[in-house]
Amino acid sequence: xxxxxxxxxxxxxxxxxxxxxxxxxxxxxxxxxxxxxxxxxxxxxxxxxxxxxxxxxxxxxxxxxxxxxxxxxxxxxxxxxxxxxxxxxxxxxxxxxxxxxxxxxxxxxxxxxxxxxxxxxxxxxxxxxxxxxxxxxxxxxxxxxxxxxxxxxxxxxxxxxxxxxxxxxxxxxxxxxxxxxxxxxxxxxxxxxxxxxxxxxxxxxxxxxxxxxxxxxxxxxxxxxxxxxxxxxxxxxxxxxxxxxxxxxxxxxxxxxxxxxxxxxxxxxxxx
Numbered sequence: 001x002x003x004x005x006x007x008x009x010x011x012x013x014x015x016x017x018x019x020x021x022x023x024x025x026x027x028x029x030x031x032x033x034x035x036x037x038x039x040x041x042x043x044x045x046x047x048x049x050x051x052x053x054x055x056x057x058x059x060x061x062x063x064x065x066x067x068x069x070x071x072x073x074x075x076x077x078x079x080x081x082x083x084x085x086x087x088x089x090x091x092x093x094x095x096x097x098x099x100x101x102x103x104x105x106x107x108x109x110x111x112x113x114x115x116x117x118x119x120x121x122x123x124x125x126x127x128x129x130x131x132x133x134x135x136x137x138x139x140x141x142x143x144x145x146x147x148x149x150x151x152x153x154x155x156x157x158x159x160x161x162x163x164x165x166x167x168x169x170x171x172x173x174x175x176x177x178x179x180x181x182x183x184x185x186x187x188x189x190x191x192x193x194x195x196x197x198x199x200x201x202x203x204x205x206x207x208x209x210x211x212x213x214x215x216x217x218x219x220x221x222x223x224x225x226x227x228x229x230x231x232x233x234x235x236x237x238x239x240x241x242x243x244x245x246x247x248x249x250x251x252x253x254x255x256x257x258x259x260x261x262x263x264x265x266x267x268x269x270x271x272x
Contacts, residue, residue, distance in 0.1 A: 041210025041234030070240025118150025161220030
């Protein structure tokens with residue numbers, strides 16, 4: 001029988017550069033600035049090997065660091081990882097305890113590497129229910145990495161897209177009730193100011209692993225025009241090379257943001 005994983009043991013350190021792996025050459029104008037990651041499939045990957053779901057989360061943590069390193073190498077400016085959703089509280093108490101304990105331990109173990117890589121950590125999510133010890137570690141990571149500018153890493157812990165929009169609406173309603181904001185003056189930029197991370201860029205590339213093709217309540221506002229990329233690989237089998245593959249696919253897409261060019265009309269004008 002597989003040994004139950006110890007949540008106090010963090011994954012091994014991941015190098016920023018791996019021998020024999022070179023990121024692809026992608027023009028800066030074709031590179032996604034903000035990549036969002038739904039790291040799905042940890043539990044199923046572990047169960048398929050006769051292991052507890054928690055072991056999949058442990059391996060998935062090392063995968064996350066490898067993918068972050070790949071993003072730094074490629075020049076991605078912002079990355080958001082769906083570490084724990086507001087819906088994940090519905091999982092078994094044992095799995096929730098493991099995830100909270102492991103998040104706390106992993107954050108402490110990884111902060112120095114992230115800082116060395118020039119990564120600025122930001123926590124995105126709701127405070128209620130989140131373990132105080134986890135919040136303490138993520139706040140510590142924010143303080144240590146505050147001056148970094150190579151990449152912003154949004155650690156989405158106790159996060160839900162609908163919850164974020166509902167919380168923003170509530171805050172705006174309070175401002176209106178207090179007479180500090182007029183309903184007629186509310187715009188998309190107003191709403192952006194009341195989201196958990198007002199400085200967050202719009203998501204350019206949204207990646208989900210493990211074959212599921214849905215966004216699962218992740219960054220709903222920021223992902224309005226994101227390019228979606230789905231892979232059958234479970235998260236523990238994803239890596240920086242797969243991230244690069246997704247970015248190459250992104251670079252080949254034509255993003256119109258609701259606009260369009262009438263190709264037929266264009267040809268007719270060219271023939272005149």
